Amino acid sequence: MRMKLEQIWTKKTFTGVVLGQFLSLLITSTGFTSSLLAKKGIDAPTSQSFLNYALLAIIYGSILLYRRKPLKAKWYYYIILGIIDVEANFLVVTSYQYTSVTSVMLLDCWSIPCVIFLTWIFLKTKYRFKKITGVAVCIAGLVLVVFSDVHAGDRSSSGSNPVKGDLIIIAGATLYAVCNVSEEFLVKNADRVELMAMLGFFGAIVSAIQISILERKELKSIHWTAGAAIPFVGFSVAMFMFYSLVPVLLKIHGSTMLNLSLLTSDMWSVLIRIFAYHEKVDWMYYVAFVAVVVGLIIYSGGDKDENQEPSNVANRTRQDEEANSGIHSKGTEAGSPKTEVT
Numbered sequence: 001m002r003m004k005l006e007q008i009w010t011k012k013t014f015t016g017v018v019l020g021q022f023l024s025l026l027i028t029s030t031g032f033t034s035s036l037l038a039k040k041g042i043d044a045p046t047s048q049s050f051l052n053y054a055l056l057a058i059i060y061g062s063i064l065l066y067r068r069k070p071l072k073a074k075w076y077y078y079i080i081l082g083i084i085d086v087e088a089n090f091l092v093v094t095s096y097q098y099t100s101v102t103s104v105m106l107l108d109c110w111s112i113p114c115v116i117f118l119t120w121i122f123l124k125t126k127y128r129f130k131k132i133t134g135v136a137v138c139i140a141g142l143v144l145v146v147f148s149d150v151h152a153g154d155r156s157s158s159g160s161n162p163v164k165g166d167l168i169i170i171a172g173a174t175l176y177a178v179c180n181v182s183e184e185f186l187v188k189n190a191d192r193v194e195l196m197a198m199l200g201f202f203g204a205i206v207s208a209i210q211i212s213i214l215e216r217k218e219l220k221s222i223h224w225t226a227g228a229a230i231p232f233v234g235f236s237v238a239m240f241m242f243y244s245l246v247p248v249l250l251k252i253h254g255s256t257m258l259n260l261s262l263l264t265s266d267m268w269s270v271l272i273r274i275f276a277y278h279e280k281v282d283w284m285y286y287v288a289f290v291a292v293v294v295g296l297i298i299y300s301g302g303d304k305d306e307n308q309e310p311s312n313v314a315n316r317t318r319q320d321e322e323a324n325s326g327i328h329s330k331g332t333e334a335g336s337p338k339t340e341v342t
Contacts, residue, residue: 016249016252017293020260025265026245053201060200064194078202096165100162107170111176112138114173118181119254119255122181122185130298130299183246184255
């Protein structure tokens with residue numbers, strides 16, 4: 001039993017769970033800041049994300065220019081990814097205008113089955129019984145949250161148009177799944193700095209075009225007090241940190257682990273409401289939080305380090321080939337991965 005526990009609770013598992021929960025807290029903070037802006041009547045979802053993309057482009061773009069190396073993936077991949085990512089953020093932030101924070105965080109979990117399907121189809125990821133068990137335990141925890149909401153009967157902050165908001169968040173979650181799987185592919189076959197720089201660059205361009213078309217009047221009408229500026233900037237900073245750390249978790253455990261980790265964002269929002277606003281919540285929330293964490297440990301536990309070795313060997317082989325053929329004559333392009341998740 002002790003040996004089995006040591007095999008599951010490895011350093012890699014610990015890193016994945018802790019990093020995943022930090023990312024979940026960042027998402028919770030973006031949810032609260034978006035909700036605060038919506039309550040103040042500020043409806044500028046693309047503008048909220050623009051500063052994040054600009055920060056990514058400036059910081060990671062500077063590093064990329066300093067390296068002076070060719071891109072490892074085709075540039076037009078990043079244009080497509082930038083468009084999808086901007087629209088995913090646009091839809092999710094817009095949904096806060098119509099439905100509650102809890103509903104957004106619950107329905108955002110639609111990305112999990114989408115990610116599993118997409119990684120299975122395009123990345124050839126094989127999900128074995130242990131992984132499926134971990135996913136099932138996580139989703140069971142999510143179901144407990146839903147039952148807790150029903151049990152509490154709290155519908156006081158359901159939003160102005162919950163059905164419209166729910167449909168918007170489902171569409172946004174689907175686009176998020178496409179982004180996560182694409183980023184997993186690129187971070188494992190290209191480069192993290194390159195991904196962040198190009199995503200930030202094209203994301204900022206797409207955002208600027210969309211702002212000029214859809215949000216010019218809204219931005220002019222905003223009365224920029226501290227109460228409006230602080231949540232606006234806070235959202236962008238949290239998103240920048242989130243985007244910077246997501247590729248790290250994607251490289252270690254993949255996009256499914258990322259989306260499973262974000263399941264706890266709803267529980268973190270509840271804990272914040274308990275300590276910050278002294279609200280009472282149903283006991284099922286605590287059980288649900290524990291269930292999701294246990295599911296994450298089952299999913300990520302016992303990953304063998306040798307899964308990383310083929311990747312390292314492939315990288316060394318690729319570097320040798322580049323040295324022979326001349327690295328300036330041809331940049332390394334992203335290949336087609338095949339991942340077996342044990």
